[in-house]
Amino acid sequence: MLAFSRLRSTITSSPSDKVLTLPKINQAVVNCEYAVRGALAIRAEELREELASKRTAHPFAKVTSCNIGNPQQLGQTPITFFRQVAALTEYPALLDAPGVADIFAPDAVERARALLQAVGGSVGAYTHSQGIPLIRQNVAKFIEERDGYPSDPDDIFLTAGASPGVQLILQTLIAHEKVGIMIPVPQYPLYTASIALFRGNAVPYFLNEEDTWGLDVNELIRSVKDARANGLDVRALCVINPGNPTGACLNVDNMRKIVELCHSEKLVLLADEVYQTNTYLPSVPFTSFKKVLRSMGPEFSSLELVSFHSISKGMVGECGRRGGYFECVGVSDEVKEMLYKVASISLCPPAQGQVLVDLMVRPPVKGDASYARYKEEIDGIYESLKRRAARLAAAFNALPGVSCQPAQGSMYLFPSVTLPQKAVETAKAQGMAPDALYCMELLNETGVCVVPGSGFHQKKGTWHFRSTFLPPEKEMESFVARIKGFHEGFLKRYA
Numbered sequence: 001m002l003a004f005s006r007l008r009s010t011i012t013s014s015p016s017d018k019v020l021t022l023p024k025i026n027q028a029v030v031n032c033e034y035a036v037r038g039a040l041a042i043r044a045e046e047l048r049e050e051l052a053s054k055r056t057a058h059p060f061a062k063v064t065s066c067n068i069g070n071p072q073q074l075g076q077t078p079i080t081f082f083r084q085v086a087a088l089t090e091y092p093a094l095l096d097a098p099g100v101a102d103i104f105a106p107d108a109v110e111r112a113r114a115l116l117q118a119v120g121g122s123v124g125a126y127t128h129s130q131g132i133p134l135i136r137q138n139v140a141k142f143i144e145e146r147d148g149y150p151s152d153p154d155d156i157f158l159t160a161g162a163s164p165g166v167q168l169i170l171q172t173l174i175a176h177e178k179v180g181i182m183i184p185v186p187q188y189p190l191y192t193a194s195i196a197l198f199r200g201n202a203v204p205y206f207l208n209e210e211d212t213w214g215l216d217v218n219e220l221i222r223s224v225k226d227a228r229a230n231g232l233d234v235r236a237l238c239v240i241n242p243g244n245p246t247g248a249c250l251n252v253d254n255m256r257k258i259v260e261l262c263h264s265e266k267l268v269l270l271a272d273e274v275y276q277t278n279t280y281l282p283s284v285p286f287t288s289f290k291k292v293l294r295s296m297g298p299e300f301s302s303l304e305l306v307s308f309h310s311i312s313k314g315m316v317g318e319c320g321r322r323g324g325y326f327e328c329v330g331v332s333d334e335v336k337e338m339l340y341k342v343a344s345i346s347l348c349p350p351a352q353g354q355v356l357v358d359l360m361v362r363p364p365v366k367g368d369a370s371y372a373r374y375k376e377e378i379d380g381i382y383e384s385l386k387r388r389a390a391r392l393a394a395a396f397n398a399l400p401g402v403s404c405q406p407a408q409g410s411m412y413l414f415p416s417v418t419l420p421q422k423a424v425e426t427a428k429a430q431g432m433a434p435d436a437l438y439c440m441e442l443l444n445e446t447g448v449c450v451v452p453g454s455g456f457h458q459k460k461g462t463w464h465f466r467s468t469f470l471p472p473e474k475e476m477e478s479f480v481a482r483i484k485g486f487h488e489g490f491l492k493r494y495a
């Protein structure tokens, strides 16, 4: 992939001949930013190309992408049952081929037949724009069994990952340029990028690092009142639980207060719950906002809640397949029809992504032929994530000037780093954030790609970086040693 800077320099015709020039295109496109795949990721790709072509020597043999929660890029094995079903739906001739039983489990063959029937015979066909009805029914059943409250398949929209679902809701909410959407700081930049793209206003509320990145409802009240006092039409509150980049998990009492606030301030609650199975502390298990909302009784039933989920995270990690859903409750039928209309412009979410959503919400159960292997694989990935989270947090905390909250959930650590004044000044002279300088030098020296905290927004005067804890366990010690060596060298260089 050509880095954008190099690509731009190859265009030779004069800008006046062109329509597609930066000054002329939609400035919302120019202004939006998505740090997870920003300058660091572009540089990482350049380094990958240089290593592959052996054009340039580097003090490392490979680039380790810890900038993105992409488990299978770092060696995580896909779940066997999921891939067996996907393979059979992709090539139905296998279903009746001789010897099929020697390779595929009987319940995989059975599920593939059922899914092929549900998609009308081929995963190559367009599906219903809201998603295959059978799969939406299974999602609703999953939600009911998880929460203990009814879920309606007509409230479920299957999507090409959670991202397009989030963007559809934000686009629908941002009716004019004074609309405000409350987002956590630090936040996952899908939100700030999309709000900018749709010309809305990000209304920050600050998470409390000293309280393991807790969400103080008084800060929410301050945020919404300040924004409204400044003339913004604040319409929604986005909560990421478990958090990205912080990994923080909300407790039920905190969630009840958030629901009460949304109800009293007439805010749509956007609950991003893509990491709902990535929780590592028994003291803070995952509870959905849907369950909390319904448990609070009919007084709150009018609250508009949109909850997002994805096949990209958890122990599934099927990011590239593009599957997910959102459930919208308390939303009027006429607005749901508008959501359907916009969804239908893109025709349908990927059929194979929908297949994986079905498998995620309806995995093998006790007594199924594939259950033992499925459980062993899921538990193995889960326990390994827990160990890696703890190991890397301890390694970061052992670095001078670094403080890292434990990962209660998700796939990331977000340590704060105290940077020498000389580094701060050097960064500013180079027109970059100090933590971006730190991350770029880390990448160039070790091949480890992380994301600077400035890409997630952070409290003024603090510097952070976000790293996944996804490197394979067998590489973790060398990974930690590389970061430790760099960090000590960086402090010496800028002492």
Ligand SMILES: Cc1ncc(COP(=O)(O)O)c(CN[C@@H]2CONC2=O)c1O
Pocket: 036, 067, 068, 069, 070, 160, 161, 162, 163, 164, 188, 190, 240, 244, 272, 274, 309, 310, 311, 312, 319, 323, 324
């Ligand atoms: C909180 C959150 N919401 C939504 C998404 C979108 O996921 P899908 O569109 O794939 O369903 C992500 C992806 N996480 C990004 C991608 O990897 N690292 C990140 O921070 C996320 O972290």
